[in-house]
Amino acid sequence: MKFFVDTADVPAIAELNELGMVDGVTTNPSLIKKSGRDILEVTKEICDLVAGPVSAEVVATEADQMIAEGRKLREIAENIAVKVPLTWDGLKACKVLSDEGAMVNVTLCFSANQALLAAKAGATFISPFIGRLDDINLDGMQLIEDIRTVYDNYGFETEILAASIRTANHVAESARIGADVITAPPAVIKALASHPLTDKGLAAFLADIKDAGIKIL
Numbered sequence: 001m002k003f004f005v006d007t008a009d010v011p012a013i014a015e016l017n018e019l020g021m022v023d024g025v026t027t028n029p030s031l032i033k034k035s036g037r038d039i040l041e042v043t044k045e046i047c048d049l050v051a052g053p054v055s056a057e058v059v060a061t062e063a064d065q066m067i068a069e070g071r072k073l074r075e076i077a078e079n080i081a082v083k084v085p086l087t088w089d090g091l092k093a094c095k096v097l098s099d100e101g102a103m104v105n106v107t108l109c110f111s112a113n114q115a116l117l118a119a120k121a122g123a124t125f126i127s128p129f130i131g132r133l134d135d136i137n138l139d140g141m142q143l144i145e146d147i148r149t150v151y152d153n154y155g156f157e158t159e160i161l162a163a164s165i166r167t168a169n170h171v172a173e174s175a176r177i178g179a180d181v182i183t184a185p186p187a188v189i190k191a192l193a194s195h196p197l198t199d200k201g202l203a204a205f206l207a208d209i210k211d212a213g214i215k216i217l
């Protein structure tokens, strides 16, 4: 399973990238706002750092404008994936841009039917938002499972990019179901290393190291 980092925080991306944890990056307008940076400038910096796909989202809502913005975003670097919302206009833009050879990430997906439409429009990635479904007491993981079944039934090659991931459990469940990619904030990716029994076991070892005066160097 590929790990994308869901942030426009360049130092945070660089830290994970050095460990080989970054197969790609996803951004959205809220993350660009949080970075306080110019979208074109920060996206270029991320593309220079990371070899895999870097999703940059259009800001228009009408297909022709989205297409024009997508073309401009693609000029930043070869590894840009143009992100469009799952609206009828977004699907039109997805079809045109993917026919031109662009990677397209269709975002804000909340149903298997929406995912089906994105695949038919040639999406490279579909981004179902797990956490936001959980927020309204629906089952985000069930959506990942449903899309996996639908895509496998018909051999769609669109990759399932599990998004709006908030917990380590979301990552483990996405992997169990067979999502192709997860995108998560840096803090969630780092939290995957934590386990209370690891902490407890290490504390016991450290106590014995101290008691016995064990030294290696």
Ligand code: G3P
Pocket: 006, 026, 028, 129, 131, 132, 163, 164, 165, 166, 183
């Ligand atoms: O990948 C989409 C993500 O940025 C949305 O996450 O936590 O704002 O629902 P969240």
